[in-house]
Amino acid sequence: MEATVLAELRFCACANLRKTARLVTQAYDDALKETGLHCSQFTLLATLAQIGPSGMGQLAEALGMDRTTLTRNLQALQRDGLVEDQPDGDKRRRQVAITTRGVAALEAALPLWQQAQKRVVVVLGSDQFGDLLDTLKTLRRGVR
């Protein structure tokens, strides 16, 4: 293949985002290691704490995640008692909520998350970090 084309591929937005997400995930997972939570689980708990008890569709939408992925990701959290199902009148709906234990896990993980987060902010600087979040949001809205 032509060198020109191959060089173009190095700018792939998808590849660059995925690569960065992998490395940043490892950093956050490492920071959260002693909590027993992965960053994905931490985020799920934090989202549930923010929006309150919710159905699968709503929660998946909030996380920008496929509904079926959410179903799988909830399993470990439910097994460990960090989230629980709540009864609902509509029997099609499944409503999950964070438990007291889940809140405790979230609070225990918070200072470790802050360490990892701070490192990113320091690396980029506040301005560039803010720009990054804005850009990511624009991108998310633009590609869907």
Added chain:
Amino acid sequence: MEATVLAELRFCACANLRKTARLVTQAYDDALKETGLHCSQFTLLATLAQIGPSGMGQLAEALGMDRTTLTRNLQALQRDGLVEDQPDGDKRRRQVAITTRGVAALEAALPLWQQAQKRVVVVLGSDQFGDLLDTLKTLRRGVR
């Protein structure tokens, strides 16, 4: 939990990156659908085409990916004849190379990738897109 703390969590660099990577991945995968390649496989092939035949460690490093992940990701590509092992004097080393068929698959996927890529560039604009790539690179170097 306090509302202040919960609001802070919405700025999680890891969560924002992962969420965006998920959505952008879906967009690229959708664009590449008819090629039978996932964007991760497309990126792997493109990287191999760029750096040439290489060992697992080197390729994993180039992809910012764990070596064991690479081993698994190569399986489907090898099964489909898009990459192949090359003999090496050092029997510890495993050297993989993109095949003729792999190059053909890459070339066939190229215009579809360009469509997805162009959409991102249009959404962000060239300047902001360039800034994003710079920021991601800074972040990768900073967290490792």
Added chain:
DNA sequence: TATATTTCCGTGTATATACACTTATTTTAA
């Protein structure tokens, strides 16, 4: 030269991700 060390890589296991398809329930329409 024999052994210790280093290097390079794969496996076992667990989570993360999503598409295609199916099931159950509710709502709508005939």
Added chain:
DNA sequence: TTAAAATAAGTGTATATACACGGAAATATA
């Protein structure tokens, strides 16, 4: 009121991801 349509969610299957651990081969050292 009953059947069709819409809604909400789970399963089967496949890829993606990485840590802990283990094995084989090359290299360094005693």
